[in-house]
Amino acid sequence: MKLNENGVDHSKIPNSYVPFRNGIMLAIAGAVAEKESAIGIAIGVVEDDSSGYPDCREEFISTFEKSLYLGTKAGNIKIFRPLVNLQKSQIVSEAIKLKVPLYLTWSCYQQENKACGVCDSCRLRLNGFKIAGEKDPILYIN
Numbered sequence: 001m002k003l004n005e006n007g008v009d010h011s012k013i014p015n016s017y018v019p020f021r022n023g024i025m026l027a028i029a030g031a032v033a034e035k036e037s038a039i040g041i042a043i044g045v046v047e048d049d050s051s052g053y054p055d056c057r058e059e060f061i062s063t064f065e066k067s068l069y070l071g072t073k074a075g076n077i078k079i080f081r082p083l084v085n086l087q088k089s090q091i092v093s094e095a096i097k098l099k100v101p102l103y104l105t106w107s108c109y110q111q112e113n114k115a116c117g118v119c120d121s122c123r124l125r126l127n128g129f130k131i132a133g134e135k136d137p138i139l140y141i142n
């Protein structure tokens with residue numbers, strides 16, 4: 001196990017990691033939010049059972065929120081992250097309760113017509129549905 005000084009285990013970061021993706025999206029969204037005088041932005045990161053992506057951690061999001069406070073004229077843009085401390089199965093259960101059209105959601109990093117079912121993102125999604133006792137409504141290759 002190779003931890004960097006921030007406590008991130010680099011050996012657990014999968015090759016599907018996109019360098020600083022959430023940081024880039026939060027920076028752009030923060031700029032738009034300031035221009036539009038919005039009170040905040042939202043992101044659907046999940047820390048507990050995500051793949052170990054460093055930019056899905058509560059610590060990263062809260063630190064980025066401080067950067068938005070310090071780096072914007074508005075100084076009051078919040079980052080809403082309602083899923084960050086939930087398990088995938090809890091998200092599935094809540095989505096079904098709220099009648100979210102889950103057949104319109106997508107997680108696969110490998111395919112665009114049918115999900116592969118084997119990439120990290122598919123495995124996490126399928127496991128969340130399994131633990132929640134629900135059937136994933138999207139199509140899979142296998």
Ligand SMILES: [Zn+2]
Pocket residue numbers: 107108109110111115116117118119120121122123
């Ligand atoms: Zn996949």
